[in-house]
Amino acid sequence: TRGRTASGVQTINMQLSWLAGGNQLGEVVAKQLGYFEEAGIDLAIQPGGPNIDGVAVVASGRYEFGQVSSSTQVILASSQGIPVTSFAIGAQKHPYAYFSLPKNPVRKASDMIGKRIGVEVSGQNLLAAVLAKNSITEDQIQKVIIGSDLTPLASGQVDAIAGWETSTTALRVLGPDFITMRLWDNGVQLYALPYYATHDALQSKQELLASFVRAAGKGWAYAHDNPEKAVDLLIKEYPNLVKEDEMLTAPIMLGFAFTDKTKFNGWGSFDPKVWQSQIDMFDTLGQLPAGKPSLDSVETTSILDATKNDRPKIG
Amino acid sequence: MTIQIAAFENPRSNSDTEASAIDLRKVSVRFTTDRGTVTALENIDLSVPIGGFLTLLGPSGCGKSTLLRVIADLIAPTSGNATVLGGSPSLARARRDIGFVFQDAALLPWRTALQNVALPLEVGGISRPGRRSPAELLALVGLSGWENAYPHELSGGMRQRVAIARALVNDPRLLLMDEPFGALDEITRDRLNEELLDVWASTGTTILFVTHSIYEAAFLAERVLLLAANPGRIKEIVPVSLPSPRRIALRETTEFTKLAGRLRAILETC
Amino acid sequence: MTIQIAAFENPRSNSDTEASAIDLRKVSVRFTTDRGTVTALENIDLSVPIGGFLTLLGPSGCGKSTLLRVIADLIAPTSGNATVLGGSPSLARARRDIGFVFQDAALLPWRTALQNVALPLEVGGISRPGRRSPAELLALVGLSGWENAYPHELSGGMRQRVAIARALVNDPRLLLMDEPFGALDEITRDRLNEELLDVWASTGTTILFVTHSIYEAAFLAERVLLLAANPGRIKEIVPVSLPSPRRIALRETTEFTKLAGRLRAILETC
Amino acid sequence: MSAMPVHALAVNKGFANDTEAQARFNAARRYLAWRKRLLPLAAGIALLIIWEAGVRFFDIKSFIAPAPSAVAVVFVEKFSILMANLWPTAVEAFCGFAIGNIAAVLLSTAFVYQRTAEEAFFPIAVMVHTIPVMAYAPILVLLLGNGMEAKVAIAAMICFFPTLVNMTRGLKNVNPQQLELMRILSASPREVFQKLRFKNSLPYLFSALKIAASTSVIGAIVGEWIGADRGIGALIIQATYNYNSPLLYATIVVGAALSGTFFATISWIEQRTLSWNVDETA
């Protein structure tokens, strides 16, 4: 990692767990509009992909901080003793959901009974959580392990399939009127897109991370007000993206980034109690074999507190 | 025995009326590479009667092997026409009428001596009565006891002898031999010369035999074909009117010495 | 020229005091495979003086090639001791004192004739003055015009001649030749016999020469070594007291015929 | 036409029995065989020691690379789970290995006898080989369902190509003289194949099979990533997802041991089959 440059601007690397895209709309806007520069930061977004989620890279200190797709990952990593802690989140509700088709709808958890539910290997614990929260046993449904695509639903191999609501283009396969059953609405309340850093970084680079949160929040606020211009900036940074697709995704993503919670607490905020309930839930389900992590090790509000007044309060 | 023979459609019987085993008309062979053209044979006219024994003599590189390869349908002549046992060379080959002893033994390294000799029987496999077994043939060439040796465990001459046994194993009507005894000591060679004449006499096989030994050429043949080089062409065909059956002692006769001297004289001008 | 020679540490000068070029003491070679043991050579005692010319005669498979391979350090004797040019065979080999003509040409297929002949010069490359160039040697063996041909474009005899040229190119002190002229017609062979004697006379090379031709053995050698088979052992060493320099016409003399007859008689008992 | 009297030349006697020499020969062979078995073991142990020392000395975090000792602990603890997940992958890898290699041998045979086919389809085979699994995974799942068949198909497709290339070369790269011999014998294309080309291609084939020893396992693992709840691949995803590095490494060790076993088996068969090949046994 590079240090402070001559102009006093310090490089900071954000490691993603996936390719950069609409999930980083605010960061890209802030970058393009010079918000980071104003804050003395030169942000480098380091993409991830199917072969890496970046937690180990951040935990080892190679990059300053990172973002994963789900709060679960931070909990699981903490549970395994990896020293990463979330200091902000990108989506207040997890866009994870089960999709089905009108001819065979799954609108709420109880509808799952007797159905074939397609999930990825890594989606099994979430399915277990939903079932547990709704007092359904695993043998009441038929779990089908699938790869990372929605074809099995379209081709009738499963009745419902797990995925992200923000995958607008992927969902097009299902036609216009598919049915969405949100994880959040069925008792499993997870955060998505948490930002995390090591314990060390949270102490030694607190000011830097705070500056990042301030500037990123500003970017997200701009995106909220000017979605089309924001998408244009996104496309400018990542020419591989398709504008029409991103225009569809942006409102949905913004809808998860800004909710009634952010109206009061500001962008990026979270509720430690929600984190605690997540930890408890996974522990009860026996999904933390390496031990239940303490709340402290999973999240810290230090950055949120430090930036309390500088984060946009929209909702 | 007679009944058994009658039971087979003897593949030879229908060709007894043929005039000649080999008939070459103006056969030329040219090899072209990107570095130029080599004329290996030019306008060869040759006729060998059925049951004939022709030996080929000529300087190294004059086209002897090439001539045998044309007859065996291994290469097609660039121009001219070849007739073998009444049909095209490829027909004769397809009827399994041709036995070939290559200039280098060409044994299959993953087969023992015995398996190498047996190869022609496994391939094609027209069963002919009264044929000698691979083991008998190995004994004939002095290799009993070596049945299970692999080619790399044999000496150069021993490999060559395995190749000879292989060519004899399916009793071909036409035997093309490219310096078969070149790697053998004179004693073994003399004995095998006599053996070959016995085989020829008893089976009526037509034999074309390339050799570098003037004595061998004269001793074995009914006629000796002398080839000249550059391009390969027929210099002379010398008929050999020595008595039959021939035994090695024949070589001591003045008649034989005179013939050999004549062949040498021609060869020196090739 | 003299200055140039002086400029080099002549690699031969320090060995002029050696008694013999080759000294074998009770050399035996046995090959063991999982199918049994073959005794190729048994208790060979042999001494060849520097500048000597020894030819080897013996039935096929008696161990001639094996003997040459022991001397050339290609195989180690199972028992006994071999001294070559005053040291171990491997030392002689390392000093590049040995030239070897294999029974089969062993050319590298990706090299042209000329490149094959030049190989020994590229490898090791002790420069000795007055050496003939690869092209000259190709001409010597009658292959000028074929410099750029690849081995597969040459006839069997032509390949063999390339191998001979290769063995001569770095002017070795000890020349081991395993049936080098076996694939050549008699005319070419006779001329190369004379050439070889010239080379030998002018360079003082020690030569061991395997042949199946009794005439060749007698014509070339100072002494003829007769090997018997099963196991390979020395039958007799026949000194040749023919006048030098020898020309082909010598073969017509009664003295020569008598010698050849004697060799043949011994060979028949091997 | 009748059998000839056989005047044998009793020049050579063939192989004799020499018990002492034979004993030495067998001892040398046994030594080589043991050496071949023990050396990789020794090297493996040495590597593990270096790795363990490295992890301790540089204080490498377990989530980057766990120490072998940590992996060993997990290995023992989770042995039954690991074994339960080994079987499906082993079966998939083995079937994929068999199908992929047989298909490659058949296609290369076709290539050798149909030059046109080779010229037309070889470049296409190269390009098809570049297509990532995820692109054709949906089609496969559609055609073969989500069971073992799809994984076998992927393993087969991944190990197919190297064998095709090597085998085509091996079948074609025949000594011209031996080919002429077969021509003289008027051997049918089938006989030329069985008795010459195939034998000749064996060194190439065994090289290909050695490559396939690991590619078939990789194929089965990748195949499981398109959806499986059991198998090495599924366990790898699971362990990665749970940040359970020691388990991840233990799983990989099992996978590697699987391809190592494949490799050893192939080497063993090779040694028996190519015993005539002097260069190889030398």
Next chain:
Amino acid sequence: MSAMPVHALAVNKGFANDTEAQARFNAARRYLAWRKRLLPLAAGIALLIIWEAGVRFFDIKSFIAPAPSAVAVVFVEKFSILMANLWPTAVEAFCGFAIGNIAAVLLSTAFVYQRTAEEAFFPIAVMVHTIPVMAYAPILVLLLGNGMEAKVAIAAMICFFPTLVNMTRGLKNVNPQQLELMRILSASPREVFQKLRFKNSLPYLFSALKIAASTSVIGAIVGEWIGADRGIGALIIQATYNYNSPLLYATIVVGAALSGTFFATISWIEQRTLSWNVDETA
């Protein structure tokens, strides 16, 4: 010791000029060369037509497998984006190809001269080859960062193994007679390598390089899956994730064309290099 007078035997004359035969020879060669170029093209077009017809006839959904015509439209529309993403992958694949193959050739050389090394490490190389990229991705990023170096390293690692296997075989499987010749000439190990073993291994090496033509591209693609904004691999993920099947296929076509180009280049070099090899040119 002085130069001998040369009594040349003027028996053979060598190559002559025969313009007519030469012209025929060259024409035949040109025909073969064109055939070699046009046949895969024809086969490719035929495949595309069958595919298009299949998609239309069975009414296959575009997200399962889009029709070539749809892919072609995307290909034209997105040409500039596709090309922009081709370059990084091409560079990674090429560098990985070079590094991986050179490393394999070097290691196989070591194996041939150090039999112990081979026996000890060959089985280990097989096992290492089975380790999935995701297991060592963090270490790579830690060591090399998230730039091209890491992707090159992955491409190199993936194409390393087949070359190692083939090259080891090719270097070892030398004609014993030719080896004896080099021994007589007292050639140094280096000379034996350069003038014999390496030449002899060329058919094996070219087979390996042909395999590497596609594995290096696969390696670069898989390498991009550890994090890249640009490149065929990144675009594949993007297109898959967005269910943009026509774009996915167009991207794959670009990747396949890349390995096809590699393959063609290698074949071309092979033909020049192995021109002495009768069996191959026959």
